[in-house]
Amino acid sequence: MDLKQYQRECLEAVDRALDHFLPGEDVLPVNLHKAMRYSVFAGGKRIRPVLMIAACEAAGGERETVLPAACAMEMIHTYSLIHDDLPAMDDDDFRRGKPTNHRVFGEALAILAGDGLLTEAFRLLADPDAGARLAPVTRLRILELMARSAGSFGMVAGQVVDMESEGRAIDFPTLEFIHTRKTGALILAAIQTGALVAGADEETFASLSRYGEAAGLAFQVADDILDIVGDQAQLGKDVGSDQQRGKATYPALLGLEEARQKAVELRDLALAALQPFGEEAEPLRQIARYIVDRSV
Template structure:
């Protein structure tokens, strides 16, 4: 199997499904729907929903049962980016090489677009769960995603990130908490949701969770590194923002070379977590390699 083509097919499927699930840009009130679609289709690798698809398939679930949850995760991720770019938070005017949502639609509509995507993600998951043959499985997956998106996950990590920017006394424990929650929690939920819908055993769920946790943290460590030595054209955003805002990052606290070594260590641990599954787990290994060795 050509795994590069396999992963690309999954990405294209996510793109098509997002287009089908989201309200049409001309649906009234069309201004908000245009704003939502602007950010959802501004680019992106669709890593989190692809992880949901390949994990669910790993445990024998069909694509059509996974797609609503995979697309809901991408909507949540996009909402977080819209809000993260706002002047009150990271104040970015470019995302994936394009103007951020508030630059085009204003802060008011950008905030509402983020809110709308978050709300629509749960509408999509709940509707899918009600139509699923075993509704409680869908609800368990939705709960997993909900928890990862809230104050015990993504939002909690964002809050601590903001606090560290204000008091300037971050340590490695703070940075780990930020990365494991602000970024890692949704990666973890993407994988676990697929496994839950696939009715994975407790042992399999433990293995796949460890894989996801290590991979999610490695992803953000690499993100820290790319902010220093990445290619602005490939990244589609300005470099040096972390240093400019004196943000707490791994390179700042342990050094650039050490951060690169740590990312590789986390990658190795992620791969080791699924080592017993043989060739069947190759898509999970392939996407992990792409995440850790990416240039954007």
């Protein structure tokens, strides 16, 4: 199995589906839909959709069936980036080498483009045509899971505590609170959604959830490490930008070596969770290795 090719195939399928599901740039209000599409198609690596597809396929599900949920997840992720970049939040001018949404469309339209993407994500999850292959109770369960992971118990909670902690000394439990929510919650939800779409039994769902928890945290620890030792191309943002902002990170709290050890432990936990699976979980295994190995 070639991970790069797998990722490319997933990315292309997700991008085609996003183009299909998102309102066109000719739909009124034109500027709003342009702003929504600008950030969705700004070069994201589709990590959450790829993980969702890989989890779905590991549990015996079909890629076509999981695409609407994968697109909804990417819309939620994109809205969170647009709002995080706003002047009142992180005040970032660039993301992935491109001007941020509010730099192109203005602050008001950026707020509304984020609102529009978040709302459209839930509309898509409830859309009868897009969800025709899934039982209504399954669609509701996915919807509840995604909303819980994205909202004031999940991603939004992580963002708030991260913001409140900037420039202040924080303890390890606070750091874990931030990371399990700010990035971990959506990654876990992506994996669990993949399992639900595949109709996984409870045991399979539990195994994939363990993988998702470990991989989500590993992703964050690795990102923190790369912020210190990586190059800009690999990271997609300025090296050292977390440090400059006084952001809480694993290396800052644990030291670089212990952070690396933590990443390796999380990778092994993720791999152990996949033990009951065969070949069909190979993409998930390689993703866990890829996430961590580039940082240690």
